[in-house]
Amino acid sequence: MNEQPSLPRNHYGGDDVAARVLSSLHPAQVDRLAALDQFHVGGAAASRRLAERAGIGEGQSMLDLGSGLGGPARLLAGEFGADVTGIDLTSGFCRIAQALSARAGYAETTRFCAADALRLPFADDSFDAIWTEHVAMNIGDRDALYRELLRVTRPGGVLALYDVVAGANVAALVYPVPWASEPSQSHLIDMDGLRRVVTAAGWTARHFHDESAAALNWLATARPPKGVDGPTLRDVMGPGFPRMIANLRENFEAGRLAAVQAVFEK
Numbered sequence: 001m002n003e004q005p006s007l008p009r010n011h012y013g014g015d016d017v018a019a020r021v022l023s024s025l026h027p028a029q030v031d032r033l034a035a036l037d038q039f040h041v042g043g044a045a046a047s048r049r050l051a052e053r054a055g056i057g058e059g060q061s062m063l064d065l066g067s068g069l070g071g072p073a074r075l076l077a078g079e080f081g082a083d084v085t086g087i088d089l090t091s092g093f094c095r096i097a098q099a100l101s102a103r104a105g106y107a108e109t110t111r112f113c114a115a116d117a118l119r120l121p122f123a124d125d126s127f128d129a130i131w132t133e134h135v136a137m138n139i140g141d142r143d144a145l146y147r148e149l150l151r152v153t154r155p156g157g158v159l160a161l162y163d164v165v166a167g168a169n170v171a172a173l174v175y176p177v178p179w180a181s182e183p184s185q186s187h188l189i190d191m192d193g194l195r196r197v198v199t200a201a202g203w204t205a206r207h208f209h210d211e212s213a214a215a216l217n218w219l220a221t222a223r224p225p226k227g228v229d230g231p232t233l234r235d236v237m238g239p240g241f242p243r244m245i246a247n248l249r250e251n252f253e254a255g256r257l258a259a260v261q262a263v264f265e266k
């Protein structure tokens with residue numbers, strides 16, 4: 001599979017990420033996966049807020065775009081009754097997500113495959129809802145992205161997104177951040193730009209929430225997980241991960257970053 005030149009394989013854990021993480025899983029970890037598998041600001045609580053805003057419910061067929069290690073997909077299946085297909089450009093993450101779902105009892109209600117968000121391997125009108133958290137920051141061609149998502153959504157279906165966006169302070173970001181080791185991997189637009197590009201692609205805005213205060217509060221109060229048996233996101237992303245999180249917090253505090261949760265309808 002061709003990867004975007006702007007998203008080198010090694011940013012998200014390197015080629016051996018699946019072998020590394022899966023070989024160090026702890027049997028008791030299956031019930032306590034959030035420090036490993038919720039790869040966005042605010043953790044599982046932020047995913048629950050978005051699911052409630054989007055009205056996700058029993059039996060909905062969902063696409064999780066950029067599904068990472070699969071935590072959001074399992075939360076949507078387990079707590080909201082959805083049936084979730086995840087795609088992610090990082091094939092090692094898909095292998096981890098699939099293995100975690102099998103161990104945690106979600107093999108029937110979640111599945112994961114490697115694919116590029118801009119070339120989805122699905123027919124038109126395939127899903128009731130599209131879900132995407134902290135992925136679009138890696139994607140430069142937003143117009144193509146939101147048109148491709150519209151294509152695979154059934155009429156009346158929804159797009160639920162949670163993204164980091166450019167803040168009011170236009171000073172350069174401090175790198176690395178969790179989605180980018182350096183500027184060429186990061187493609188931020190501001191809140192107004194996000195709303196404009198999604199609606200221009202054919203979506204209708206239903207909810208648009210500035211999540212910056214919640215994100216900042218989480219970044220200021222969240223502590224590295226202690227006493228977790230088995231791997232966490234630090235083991236996925238490597239020893240530079242604490243620096244990425246510290247820079248993320250500094251960029252939010254300086255107003256260089258903001259966060260949005262939004263729901264659109266086809």
Ligand SMILES: C[S@@+](CC[C@H](N)C(=O)[O-])C[C@H]1O[C@@H](n2cnc3c(N)ncnc32)[C@H](O)[C@@H]1O
Nearest residue numbers: 038039040066067068088089090116117133138
């Ligand atoms: C910060 S992680 C978020 C993972 C997950 N959404 C979560 O919240 O736990 C970003 C993910 O986006 C994926 N990604 C980036 N660009 C992508 C693209 N063009 N197509 C599919 N996935 C992509 C990366 O491989 C990575 O797994």
